[in-house]
Amino acid sequence: MNHPPPQTTGITTRTTVKKLRENPTPSSKIPFQSRKIRKLTTTATVVDNDPTKSPHPPLIKIPKSLSTKPEIDAALNHLRSADPLLAALISTHAPPKLSPNNSPFLSLTKSIIFQQLATKAANSIYTRFVSLCGTHSDVVPNRVLSLTPQKLRETGVSARKASYLHDLSDKFSTGFLSDTLILTADDETLFRMLTSVKGIGPWSVHMFMIFSLHRPDVLPVGDLGVRKGVQCLYGLKDLPKPMQMEQICEKWRPYRSVGSWYMWRLMEAKTTKGNNGNAQGVVEDDQSGGF
Secondary structure (H helix, E strand, C coil), X not given: CXXXXXXXXXXXXXXXXXXXXXXXXCCCCCCCCCCEEEXXXXXXXXXXXXXXXXXXXXECCCCCCCCCHHHHHHHHHHHHHHCHHHHHHHHCCCCCCCCCCCCHHHHHHHHHHHCCCCHHHHHHHHHHHHHHHCCHHHCCXXXXXXXXXXXXXXXXXXXXXXXXXXXXXXXHHCCCXXXXXXXXXXXXXXXXXXXXXXXXXXXXXXXXXXXXXXXXCCCCCCCHHHHHHHHHHHCCCCCCCHHHHHHHHHHHCCCHHHHHHHHHHHHHHHHHCCCXXXXXXXXXXXXXXCC
C-alpha cells in the first residue's frame, strides 16, 4: 500500500517465541486458525507453522473488491467486533455507499488531471479533456497518445500533466498496464506497477485502489485526513507516523479501506459541525468514484 516492515517468520524456536511474547502483534480477530499476520500497507499474508508446507505464505482469502452490500456488511461486522472505538463511530454514520466503477484507465486519467487543483477548476479541465477525446468511452490510450501536448494544453492541462497522461497511455498501449491486469493484480504488484507511471505516487495509488477499485484492505498511511482521524479516535497527542498507523490499524485488517473511510467521516463531522456532506469529497478532488 509502500514501506512494508520486516516479515514475521513462523514460530519454530524458543527464541522466536520469547521475542513474540516481548513484542506482541495486535490481533486482527479474523476467524482463521492461529497464524501471524505480516504487516503491509495493502495486502495481508499469513505464515503457516507447519514446517512441511511451502515457505511462501498464501494470501488471506478476502474479497477482491467490496462490490456488494453483503461484503460491506461483513466489513462493518468485523470492524465493530475488532475495534470498540470504531464501532461507536460506525453507529453514528451511514455505511459507505457502493458506486459504479469507471474503467481503470479513465479513472487514472482523471486522477492525474485533478491533482493539486480545486474541484471546480479540475472538473472544468476534465470536461474539456473528455470533449477533446470525444466522449468518456473515447478516453482510451491510443486516442490520448494522438493528442499533442499543445492540444492538451488547450484544455487547461499543464505541460507536466500532459507528459503524465502520455506516459500512462504509453504503458497501456505497450501492454505494461491494462484494465484487466489492474483489476486482477494483487495489491502489492498493482502498487509497484502504478507508481512506475510518471505523476502517480503512493497517495494517488491508495485513493485509486479504495475509491475506483473498491479494494478492501488499503491503509493510506500518508493521507492527512486518515492520520488526523486516527489521532482523534484514539486520543493521541501527536499525529501518528506511517509505522504507528500500521500498528494501530492492524486490528482493522482485512478491511482497512473501510476503517479509513470512517476516519474521513470523523474528520468531516468535526470540520463541518454535523453537515451531512459525503466524506468522499475529501479525496474526490483528485480521485473519482467511491465505495
